[in-house]
Amino acid sequence: MTHSIFSIDVEDWYHILDVPSAPALAAWDALPARVEDNFRRMLDILGETGARATCFFIGHVAKRFPALVREAKARGHEIASHSYEHRLVYTMTPAEFVEDARRSRTLLEDISGGPVLGFRASGFSVTEATPWFFEKLVEAGYTYDSSTFPASRGHGGLKSGELAPHGRDTAAGRLAEFPVTVTEVLGKRLCFFGGGYLRLFPYPLVKRMSRAVLAQGRPVIFYIHPREIDPDHPRLPMSASRRFKTYVNLDTTEGKIRRILADFPVTTFGDYLAEHRSAFGVS
Ligand SMILES: [Zn+2]
Secondary structure: OOOEEEEEEEOOOOOOOOOOOOOOHHHHOOOOOOHHHHHHHHHHHHHHHOOOOEEEEOHHHHHHOHHHHHHHHHOOOEEEEOOOOOOOHHHOOHHHHHHHHHHHHHHHHHHHOOOOOEEOOHHHOOOOOOOOHHHHHHHOOOOEEOOOOOOOEOOEOOOOOOOOOEEEEEOOEEEEEOOOOOEEEOOEEEOOOEHHHHHHOOHHHHHHHHHHHHHOOOOOEEEEOHHHHOOOOOOOOOOHHHHHHHHOOHHHHHHHHHHHHHHOOEEOHHHHHHHOHHHHOOO
16 A cells, blocks of 8 residues: 555644734743643554654744654654744745744754754645745755645635645755645545544544545645644633634544554655655655
């Protein structure tokens, strides 16, 4: 079976986007952290089957908890970047974006002692309004990206984007792009494989849709957050619709992760890329 890709966005319970009650960066360090326990528990779950994942760290989290980066690396996982400040791409200037992406990469390379190839933007916030994103990411020193969401969603999305992983030319060089996995159901592009979508849908449907994607020769990109295996984490006040998306079915995530790992062989983005390098055309 084609390998799928398992990824974790390493952030805490208060890293919720576009909610007025979300604390500002200056307040983060004073908040009670749950990411340490939750992330380590997630590594334990992966360890039960020997599965390896790509861990996209928010730079600010890595700076506060560098031991988590070293532990993930020591346990065989790939270290990648989820930006430094977790800002939405479409709220940044190109120069601000490069600065933030580079700062996060450099920090993670310093802590882990190895190269950091991959990036994932907060909220998959790459849109038609940020055409500069891919070139700036190469400029910031990255080889691959997993930030595009080829369907409609709350924080933008690239509705008409390509579905399969592909290579992409930019003025700064070539980039390997891994769009978030979506599949067409009754003419609509839907995601079943991460975050709120994985929590919302029953596992048998997630499994059936994963099989359908693999049958098309695409890897399934699974993505989760450490807070999603912690049903008791503190809640931020927000609108009813956001509350539903953010907190629905938290108690089902851990079981779904175990079933995914039992049913599908997974690997890291880095290893997938190394195996399919010529298809992406990156050096
Ligand atoms: Zn995030």
